[in-house]
Amino acid sequence: MIFTYKECLQRCGSKYNMNKMIASGEIFKQEKGIYSDVKYVPEYQIISAKYPKAVFSLDSAFYYHGLTDVIPDKYYLTTEKSAAKIKDPRVVQIFENSDVLHVGAKNIPSGDTKILMYTKERMLVELLRKKNKLPFDYYKEILGNYRKIIYELDVSAVQNMIMMMPKTRMIMEALELEVF
Known part of the structure; x- marks a missing residue:
């Protein structure tokens, strides 16, 4: 512990x-x-304990959920926009609006501790939001894995999350064109 x-x-x-x-x-x-x-x-448990209000996202969450086999070099943590800068060289910090920061975040058990991480549904939204910032082949790999598990996802939860995000229309169009 x-x-x-x-x-x-x-x-x-x-x-x-x-x-x-x-x-x-x-x-x-x-x-x-x-x-x-x-x-x-495990180092990710130490990172989680060190930054309890941060949410594991992007590469870290994609790997943990089994949507990619690419092991991330760093831990991707999402925090509030007003949060202090994380100076840990192992961490890539992503700033998010506080009203959508914890939408789709869940405490996932890992050993004898719990890690705050986005669900697969929220990570699909993040994939579509950040598609232009990700390498194309990496994006396509994860998108292909989402297509394999689309019937396991709560699609209405994905759509509800998209409605809360900035650039709703762009994300919804990407969801309809690329995922379904």
Whole structure:
């Protein structure tokens, strides 16, 4: 299980006890401010604990949902436009309007933790919104995989999400022309 500094301090009782538990191997320091009770923790879980309000999106979510076999070099996180810049070199930050940031975001279980990530439906909307910013072959690969699973998706949820987004008409046309 992953803990923040505050949670770890609460669990141990004092900074002295926390340092003692780290020295004895009962607790492991993963990064500054991130601790766990197991030695090795996947990096995406550490990133999720470090930035709890950020939502995994784009390349990270496409890979996690099995829509591409391209392993992303960095973690793509979406935050509010007013959020502070994430200075972590492992993270690519995407700024989003706060009224649509959590539309289609879901806590997905991963091991003993949960990761805030967009659903497949929201990721289809994001694919159509960002199609001009993605490499063409990458876009076509993901679009082809969406066509294979189109009957598993909640199409009305996709359409409702599109209605909330800026450039609604452009996204809806792309959905009708390229997906169906």
